[in-house]
Amino acid sequence: MGAITAREAKPTINDVAREAGVSKKTVSRVINRSPLLNDATREKVEKVIAALGYVPNPQARALALRRNFLIGLIHDNPNAQTVLNVQEGILSAIRDTEFALVVRPVNRRSPRMLDDVRAFLEQQRLFGVLLMPPISENDELARVCEELGVGYVRMGSAQLDSGEHLVESNDREAVRKAMEYLVALGHRRIAFVAGPEGFRSARERELGYRDAVKAAGLPQGPELEAAGNYTFETGKLAGDKLLDATERPTAIYSCNDEMAAGVLHAARERGLSVPDDLSIVGFDDSPIAAHIWPPLTTVRWPVAAMARTAALKLIDPGHASGQPALFPSIFIERGSAAPPRR
Amino acid sequence: MGAITAREAKPTINDVAREAGVSKKTVSRVINRSPLLNDATREKVEKVIAALGYVPNPQARALALRRNFLIGLIHDNPNAQTVLNVQEGILSAIRDTEFALVVRPVNRRSPRMLDDVRAFLEQQRLFGVLLMPPISENDELARVCEELGVGYVRMGSAQLDSGEHLVESNDREAVRKAMEYLVALGHRRIAFVAGPEGFRSARERELGYRDAVKAAGLPQGPELEAAGNYTFETGKLAGDKLLDATERPTAIYSCNDEMAAGVLHAARERGLSVPDDLSIVGFDDSPIAAHIWPPLTTVRWPVAAMARTAALKLIDPGHASGQPALFPSIFIERGSAAPPRR
DNA sequence: TTGTACGCGTTATCAG
């Protein structure tokens, strides 16, 4: 007992003002940390606020300020862990602020996608949104945000937008380095499992592969390439194709970890030992990477850090608004790659 | 051009009222589909709304109605796919409504957890929240919601609360059935990897194991049991312990898929073939289940459907408020279980 | 440094 029984009318700014014997504007100043305020009155008001358990009503604030404190995450990423990492990153940025995170998955393939997002933004009037890959690569979507006056920041693996609207990773270089690792182990015949068409990240990773192939003068050709769309199943199919080729590769680079797991699956079905008969390297460092056997050598995509920075850009435009914030990926050496046999 | 250039003042209810030559209350009635309204005036107003591209301001509505249209998801589940499935379930329930989903992960182990949630709820004044396992098992948390007047629904694997506040799965029975499957295959020596202390789901699953052991008169004892906390690593450790026992089990039941993957890992390290030398069965049907080799026989936990129903209960209390909504789990037969050798 | 009067966009009351 003794505690404030919520349920009945929460105290408002007026209650605080009355109780403290000041005007509500003064209370408002206390809440908003106005600098021109007598320390004595501030303390007095703060005491009353604590006693009453007063918490400003965000809806009223939103109305008066004509902006709310909701930031949205718009995504259509198939990888659950990636999405959750992004959510974590955003939340770490808005912790101890009055912002909250609203999630909004969309269907990239739906013809109504843009209209859906538009309706969502018009209805909810968010403070701003974060666009995560691959939907972040859609320029029309960015234009809709612009048009509706909703702040936005895009996460991408290429320079999709101007600095204030972008947080970037360099997938191309990361893949090139991973490939150089395989080359250093002695591999020459390295195959590639591509990501889905229309994914900028997939394209960048492919370019990294090609860079390395060219630089090291490795063999190339259709027998050493397979399509995929970031799922385990397509990875398995790609593995089937690549491993049944007349001249089998000694290593396979896969555009993401899920597909790498599929390739591993295909190898195992053929009685191939990984990494002795076949080296496999992935991308993302998703949890699956550490959970399969052997643990997957891969590239960690610092998606949570990117999301955090993106959120900071959104809520505090002053925050390093200049540069595009480039996040390097990190190579993670585990057990799925080794020198080729013999 | 010609389209409404957002950016400049969006039309308000007043603009619509003026343009349509009615009072704003009438416009409000149109928006809220008041039944007592002349069809002619309704159509007239709707036409103006369309022409102006008017969209009601949710902040103003929230202030006037003294309730907003945000529902929160409070979770501390370590499994990304599970969390995302829950988000999907909720979103499918609120699609085409004015509700939006706010996510709020919490740290179960933090001593400030309750205070954090309380502060969050007081600040955001959500319409209601969904509590997902394992945090949903915390009765104090439910009490905080009650106290703050925030609607809540808990997802659980046991009867944690009254019908209006609960959506339930029957893990105990599901595990018992999975165990009966192993017994039918001819297994007698079946070990068990437990979930973390304090997880109701873990407890229920353990009870299902014990039910089956007792019913079939199987051997039991400390050598056939290992602790775990739902992570891959603890599953690996449990596998280490169980497989190094003097008399090795022919099958291991693991409380969730992640740990089952760990057990598989331990088996492989010992050169054991799964399922020939060892059968493994898990719980959840998380994506990892289908992605490891051999694909994991498991129990599908219908978490998205549960979340959907939970959300419906929240936003429409009339919706089947009576019964607790019990969701059966489904046994998924894949490749990780077979008759014991010899 | 503090207070007064008014506006933010919507809904509720109650009279017509």
Added chain:
DNA sequence: CTGATAACGCGTACAA
């Protein structure tokens, strides 16, 4: 069936 008027809780001019 419709409309004037007052909330809802907070922020901002502008004045004191």
